[in-house]
Amino acid sequence: MARKKTRFMLLDLPDDDEVENSLSSECEIVKAILTSRSLGTRIKHFRFTSLKSLEDHDIYEYDPKFVHISGHGSKDGISLLGGEVSWRDLAEGFLLPRLAALEPEQTRILFVSTCFSEHGVNRLLDFLHDRFTGVYYFNGDEVPFADALTVAAMFYRRKEL
Numbered sequence: 001m002a003r004k005k006t007r008f009m010l011l012d013l014p015d016d017d018e019v020e021n022s023l024s025s026e027c028e029i030v031k032a033i034l035t036s037r038s039l040g041t042r043i044k045h046f047r048f049t050s051l052k053s054l055e056d057h058d059i060y061e062y063d064p065k066f067v068h069i070s071g072h073g074s075k076d077g078i079s080l081l082g083g084e085v086s087w088r089d090l091a092e093g094f095l096l097p098r099l100a101a102l103e104p105e106q107t108r109i110l111f112v113s114t115c116f117s118e119h120g121v122n123r124l125l126d127f128l129h130d131r132f133t134g135v136y137y138f139n140g141d142e143v144p145f146a147d148a149l150t151v152a153a154m155f156y157r158r159k160e161l
Contacts, residue, residue: 004041006043006062007043007065009062009064009067010027010030010046011071012025012028012047013048013049013080014070016079016081025047026070026148026149027068029152031043033153044062044064049080050081051082051083052082059097061099062100063099066108066109067099067132069090069110069111069112069114069120070114070148071114072114072115074115075116077089077090077120086123087119087120088123090124095124095128099131102130107133108132108133109135109136110136111152111155113137113138113143113151114138114143117143118137118138121137138151
């Protein structure tokens with residue numbers, strides 16, 4: 001039997017308190033929601049806790065319909081153990097080589113769930129504008145974890161926001 005195409009790409013960049021306290025990350029919860037809907041075979045879940053692990057990861061091209069990024073964002077990028085990945089480096093170094101170009105009539109949605117996500121989206125789209133047809137993000141500088149989880153759960157359960 002042929003392997004099902006990846007429909008969801010989850011980029012999980014947990015902050016130090018999630019790692020240190022062994023807390024569930026937002027992407028782990030999104031993965032659980034999708035798996036409970038029998039979509040688990042169509043998920044590619046990347047979890048990077050350090051800058052080094054993000055930089056040293058193998059490159060394969062994917063064609064997901066949804067890309068979800070969560071982590072501890074700032075105006076400059078996303079914090080990881082041992083450093084911060086800039087929005088530009090995240091776009092050019094990680095996402096661009098892993099996202100297939102869109103075919104005509106094809107859609108792909110980016111969901112950025114971080115503090116300063118509006119700023120991050122603007123920077124990401126400087127380099128990825130031709131890889132997405134729609135974007136969801138938070139327009140406030142700070143996003144409480146519970147709010148991010150609630151919105152993500154509603155989004156992936158296809159409820160109106």
